[in-house]
Amino acid sequence: MTASVSETFTTLSDGSSTSARGFRAGALAAGIKASGKPDLGIWASESVCVAVATFTQNAFPAAPVILSRDRLRTNASAQAVAFNAGNANACNGEQGLVDAREMTQLAAQRVGIDPDLVLAASTGIIGQPMPMDLVRAGIPRIELHPDGGHEAARAIMTTDTRPKECAVWLDIGGHEVRIGGMTKGVGMIHPNMATMLAFIGTDANLEPSFAASALKRVVDRTFNMITVDGDTSTNDSCFLLANGLSGAAPLTGEGHDGERFVAALEAVCTDLARKMAADGEGASKLLQVDVTGAASEADARAAARAVVGSNLFKAALHGEDPNWGRVFAAVGNSGARVDAARAALWIGSVQVARDGVGTGVSKDQARAQMHGSEVTLRVDLGLGSGAARAWGCDLTEAYVVENSAYST
Numbered sequence: 001m002t003a004s005v006s007e008t009f010t011t012l013s014d015g016s017s018t019s020a021r022g023f024r025a026g027a028l029a030a031g032i033k034a035s036g037k038p039d040l041g042i043w044a045s046e047s048v049c050v051a052v053a054t055f056t057q058n059a060f061p062a063a064p065v066i067l068s069r070d071r072l073r074t075n076a077s078a079q080a081v082a083f084n085a086g087n088a089n090a091c092n093g094e095q096g097l098v099d100a101r102e103m104t105q106l107a108a109q110r111v112g113i114d115p116d117l118v119l120a121a122s123t124g125i126i127g128q129p130m131p132m133d134l135v136r137a138g139i140p141r142i143e144l145h146p147d148g149g150h151e152a153a154r155a156i157m158t159t160d161t162r163p164k165e166c167a168v169w170l171d172i173g174g175h176e177v178r179i180g181g182m183t184k185g186v187g188m189i190h191p192n193m194a195t196m197l198a199f200i201g202t203d204a205n206l207e208p209s210f211a212a213s214a215l216k217r218v219v220d221r222t223f224n225m226i227t228v229d230g231d232t233s234t235n236d237s238c239f240l241l242a243n244g245l246s247g248a249a250p251l252t253g254e255g256h257d258g259e260r261f262v263a264a265l266e267a268v269c270t271d272l273a274r275k276m277a278a279d280g281e282g283a284s285k286l287l288q289v290d291v292t293g294a295a296s297e298a299d300a301r302a303a304a305r306a307v308v309g310s311n312l313f314k315a316a317l318h319g320e321d322p323n324w325g326r327v328f329a330a331v332g333n334s335g336a337r338v339d340a341a342r343a344a345l346w347i348g349s350v351q352v353a354r355d356g357v358g359t360g361v362s363k364d365q366a367r368a369q370m371h372g373s374e375v376t377l378r379v380d381l382g383l384g385s386g387a388a389r390a391w392g393c394d395l396t397e398a399y400v401v402e403n404s405a406y407s408t
Contacts, residue, residue: 015167016149019180025148027155030138033086038155044080051078063096064120082107205244283393294386299336306334308392318394322366342382
């Protein structure tokens with residue numbers, strides 16, 4: 001059952017967004033995507049959940065974002081999410097909201113619940129009317145089942161090349177509590193948040209304010225620490241639904257169990273965030289940047305995001321060129337405080353800069369650390385104990401082709 005174990009949680013080897021008790025999902029090919037691949041689905045719990053979410057900061061939020069945000073603002077409860085790929089239902093005016101509401105009503109009828117308990121998520125091309133005839137024909141045919149998380153993860157994909165899923169379990173008071181999630185998104189990815197959809201289900205019993213604070217804390221450390229191309233989308237949504245079916249005592253944020261739950265939730269989201277960055281449009285390398293020695297965590301976050309977002313270094317990464325000056329340039333432009341006379345930089349295990357200047361290590365030795373599909377950097381700002389981690393990918397010719405040859 002397990003793939004890896006930590007002090008806090010155990011990772012499920014075949015985990016998905018329906019790994020937690022009471023969650024089901026289903027999807028099918030409704031014809032929204034020209035590829036004929038699955039593009040319409042429902043993700044649901046058998047009982048009403050405490051529901052919280054984070055959404056795009058874009059000034060043009062898509063209709064599903066507006067609808068879901070309004071419903072959760074009124075009542076932090078939900079039981080299902082109706083979703084589609086191939087059409088973002090963004091920049092469609094009032095008709096977009098009408099269509100999003102109808103999509104949730106159809107899903108509610110299919111599941112047998114109150115429409116107000118259904119949220120919505122869409123991804124795909126912006127500014128095109130939703131093909132509601134396909135939605136109306138498709139949703140009544142969706143079959144939900146407990147192992148449907150895998151097909152749901154494929155149905156939310158757009159330019160993704162592979163599904164992204166993760167699940168863990170931990171013991172809380174003698175009860176096995178599970179957390180399972182899925183994401184999509186490999187382009188228009190940048191902090192706050194990204195063109196991503198994330199569905200995280202847990203059978204933990206979460207107090208609503210704790211659920212909201214836990215999700216925000218984790219999103220800030222994971223999904224808000226990835227970048228592919230510096231663009232943000234109109235549709236990104238990250239949902240956390242907790243149905244309490246594990247039987248464990250309520251978690252309120254006080255005590256050790258609350259911290260353990262947050263750590264497990266962060267592990268799930270970290271895994272999903274890394275998979276998104278590694279699958280960035282056209283990417284051939286995953287980049288991980290660790291910043292240490294910062295005056296604050298906020299400074300460390302700013303510096304780390306600046307490095308993974310630097311097109312200059314992303315291009316150098318693709319060419320395996322250890323041009324470390326581009327890293328210091330990005331850090332210096334990030335707004336983070338840095339002691340230039342004490343700053344240090346490692347590419348993999350090779351230190352290429354110390355006290356703000358090069359160490360004289362050979363270029364070939366540094367370049368050898370850039371081979372392979374994953375490259376790590378560590379930058380020390382020389383000031384304090386603040387630290388952060390961010391993920392990105394290289395910038396390749398394939399990214400240009402992906403975003404110039406057709407509309408996505």
